[in-house]
Amino acid sequence: MLFGMPVWVAVYWILAVVMVVCCSIYIIKSF
Amino acid sequence: MTSYIIILVLYLVATMIAGIWAGRKGNATDGFFVGGRSLGPIVIATTWAATLISSATFLGTAGYGYTSGWAGLIWGAFIMVFGGIFAWLLLAKKMRFLSGKLGALTIPNLLLSRFQDKKMNGLIAALIFIFYAPMLASQFAGAGIVFETLFGVDYIWGIFLFGILVVIYTTAGGLVAVAYTDLVQAVVMVVAYVIAIPVVLTHVGGMSNLTATLGTIDSGLLSIHGAGGYYTWAMIFSWIVYYLFGTAGQPYMLIRFFAIKDKKALKLALPIAMGVILICYFGTGLMGLSARAMIPDLTAPDYAMPQIAIKFLNPVLGGLLLSAVFAAMMSTVDSLLHVVGTTVAKDLIQQNLRPNMSNQGLLKVSRYATVACGVCGLLLAIRPPQSILTLITYAWTCLAASLFMPIVAGMYWKRFNRTGAYCSILTGSIVGAVVIGVFGGIAIGVHPMLIALPSAVLAGVIGTLITKPQPQGELEAFFPAVMEKVDFD
Numbered sequence: 001m002l003f004g005m006p007v008w009v010a011v012y013w014i015l016a017v018v019m020v021v022c023c024s025i026y027i028i029k030s031f
Numbered sequence: 032m033t034s035y036i037i038i039l040v041l042y043l044v045a046t047m048i049a050g051i052w053a054g055r056k057g058n059a060t061d062g063f064f065v066g067g068r069s070l071g072p073i074v075i076a077t078t079w080a081a082t083l084i085s086s087a088t089f090l091g092t093a094g095y096g097y098t099s100g101w102a103g104l105i106w107g108a109f110i111m112v113f114g115g116i117f118a119w120l121l122l123a124k125k126m127r128f129l130s131g132k133l134g135a136l137t138i139p140n141l142l143l144s145r146f147q148d149k150k151m152n153g154l155i156a157a158l159i160f161i162f163y164a165p166m167l168a169s170q171f172a173g174a175g176i177v178f179e180t181l182f183g184v185d186y187i188w189g190i191f192l193f194g195i196l197v198v199i200y201t202t203a204g205g206l207v208a209v210a211y212t213d214l215v216q217a218v219v220m221v222v223a224y225v226i227a228i229p230v231v232l233t234h235v236g237g238m239s240n241l242t243a244t245l246g247t248i249d250s251g252l253l254s255i256h257g258a259g260g261y262y263t264w265a266m267i268f269s270w271i272v273y274y275l276f277g278t279a280g281q282p283y284m285l286i287r288f289f290a291i292k293d294k295k296a297l298k299l300a301l302p303i304a305m306g307v308i309l310i311c312y313f314g315t316g317l318m319g320l321s322a323r324a325m326i327p328d329l330t331a332p333d334y335a336m337p338q339i340a341i342k343f344l345n346p347v348l349g350g351l352l353l354s355a356v357f358a359a360m361m362s363t364v365d366s367l368l369h370v371v372g373t374t375v376a377k378d379l380i381q382q383n384l385r386p387n388m389s390n391q392g393l394l395k396v397s398r399y400a401t402v403a404c405g406v407c408g409l410l411l412a413i414r415p416p417q418s419i420l421t422l423i424t425y426a427w428t429c430l431a432a433s434l435f436m437p438i439v440a441g442m443y444w445k446r447f448n449r450t451g452a453y454c455s456i457l458t459g460s461i462v463g464a465v466v467i468g469v470f471g472g473i474a475i476g477v478h479p480m481l482i483a484l485p486s487a488v489l490a491g492v493i494g495t496l497i498t499k500p501q502p503q504g505e506l507e508a509f510f511p512a513v514m515e516k517v518d519f520d
Contacts, residue, residue, distance in 0.1 A: 004238025006253045009101045016112060020309070023116045024302035031124050031298050 038350025042219060046212050053211030054204025060390040063205030063397055064136040064373050066290030070210055075296050076303035077217035078210040079287050081362035083115055084311050086173040087423050089359040093336035096319025100245055100252025102262045104316030106270050112308055114278035119301045125442050126288035138282035139378040145441045146449050147505045149382060156378035158460060159282055162430040163371045168411035169422050170364045181337055190412050198405035201365045202398050206290055209365045216358035217307050223355040224314030226348055231321050234343050244324040269478030279439055280431035283370040372401030425467045432459030432483035436491035445510055451495030459487030
């Protein structure tokens with residue numbers, strides 16, 4: 001377990017948050 | 032139960048007030064159709080998020096979490112976050128710029144400027160009506176079932192109470208009223224979850240304890256393929272395609288891009304919307320998982336979330352969470368109703384029957400069309416289909432497969448022409464409907480979207496490449512060389 005979730009779910013969450021942050025930064029910088 | 036009803040009535044009154052207050056701004060044609068192209072970042076973000084979150088999310092995601100475990104939460108719904116980001120990155124800026132420049136009021140109206148074909152405009156409008164009417168009816172039916180199950184209100188009374196309320200404010204204020212009521216609805220959903228998530232986690236003894244309990248019930252609940260193994264790699268890939276590309280083919284979501292006020296709203300709305308969506312999806316899924324741990328013998332998994340609200344939360348918080356269910360339904364129904372009503376008025380009636388109609392006439396016809404579509408949805412909902420969530424999924428699949436290429440390739444690929452668009456629209460809708468009709472929910476091990484969408488893309492590409500390009504003169508307005516340098520109006 002990681003953060004109380006199955007490891008694959010925690011990894012998915014981390015990737016999801018990183019992707020949302022990266023896309024938001026891209027949109028704020030380039031749009 | 033009285034406390035739940037009081038909270039729910041308060042929520043409905045707040046929604047009505049917001050709708051009527053905002054509706055005063057929707058008295059002009061562009062206000063009714065595209066929110067006067069004046070919605071700021073908070074309103075755009077919340078209307079985008081609230082529209083994406085439907086009854087399928089609030090009831091279905093909790094149900095997926097209950098039956099399949101963590102895999103149901105992640106693959107059954109959460110991947111939709113990426114669909115929202117994909118559509119925003121690809122289409123938001125272009126659609127806002129082009130719709131403002133060309134004066135487009137609906138998605139088919141914008142595509143008319145691209146393909147210069149009135150018959151195609153009528154075809155797309157008809158498909159929007161054909162596929163969204165059952166979705167509308169399904170959402171009405173969902174509301175009726177929730178009223179009946181939770182409050183003992185007769186199903187017919189439930190759908191009419193819910194339907195009449197939504198039809199009134201949508202007809203009064205168009206997209207402005209829809210967007211501001213969506214704001215209220217998003218606030219209700221976020222507040223409900225921000226309070227409910229820690230309370231429910233306390234009940235189950237924390238996240239680690241929840242996961243451990245689920246593991247003892249069925250180890251499949253922790254698996255990447257879910258309990259019962261529904262989420263095979265092929266199905267996981269199907270759902271990724273379904274959500275990732277599906278949003279970019281949905282006019283009821285994309286019309287919000289037309290209403291963006293300025294560059295600030297364009298830049299800030301996505302992060303805010305994603306925050307709302309992440310909280311709501313996680314909260315809903317967690318309710319389903321917690322229900323599996325605390326009420327393992329639930330006969331209707333779709334009601335996992337309302338059951339948690341009633342059995343484990345105090346009446347005020349429980350009432351707020353139940354109001355959030357209605358908020359999710361209303362925010363999707365009003366958007367579907369608005370887009371169907373305006374499309375029928377603008378693209379079917381004005382384009383084909385009354386080309387010289389004035390703006391005031393168009394506004395009046397749009398209101399009549401919105402009421403008529405609402406009545407149609409209510410009548411269809413009197414005898415609801417067996418599986419509401421399945422019908423929503425199928426309608427979403429067929430329309431997304433039909434419109435993905437005309438919208439996305441139409442925006443980016445200059446060579447893409449009328450023949451390609453026709454091939455893609457017809458292939459997407461026919462293949463989608465046939466595959467669903469013959470195979471149902473799973474066709475040769477994958478979701479029907481994974482067959483319908485690639486078929487439509489392929490047909491669009493072949494149709495384009497074997498025919499002549501569209502004349503350059505028709506494309507100049509749609510592909511300006513200096514788009515990036517042109518600011519909003």
